[in-house]
Amino acid sequence: MNLLKRLLGVLWLLLSVAAAYFCIMDFGLPKLNSGKQDDLVFGIIILFILTPLIVSGLAIFGYFALNGEYDKNKM
Template sequence: MNALKKFLGLVWMILGPVAMTFLFLQAVEKVGLTHTAIERTNTMLQWGIILFIFLPISLGLMIFGFYAWKGEYDRLPESSEDI
């Protein structure tokens, strides 16, 4: 089980930047396709909010993966007395 946690930690660390890159590329593509200035402003605002929300989620995913990869979750407490 610990090997699976470490492997998934690597997956999470890779998935964070890949997801943000994909979102950024989608934002650039969608903003470039709009025709009028009002549509472009609305689209830029929407994608700015999406990127602003998902950036901390992506960073948290990478931090969680780093701790899983380093083995911080190898021994989890069984009860509140173990804490």
């Protein structure tokens, strides 16, 4: 079970990289370049508030899982 947790840690780290890419390239930058004020506000929120929260949360969780912090034998 501990091996599975560590493998899922790698998965969480890969998900954080994918989330960073999609939040920046697909959601954030196109909204900033659209020219509408509603899209500009949404793009700023996506890029500067939501993306760091999502990516850092996934990356920290993956890092701890990969290092064995969630192992059953850890005391």
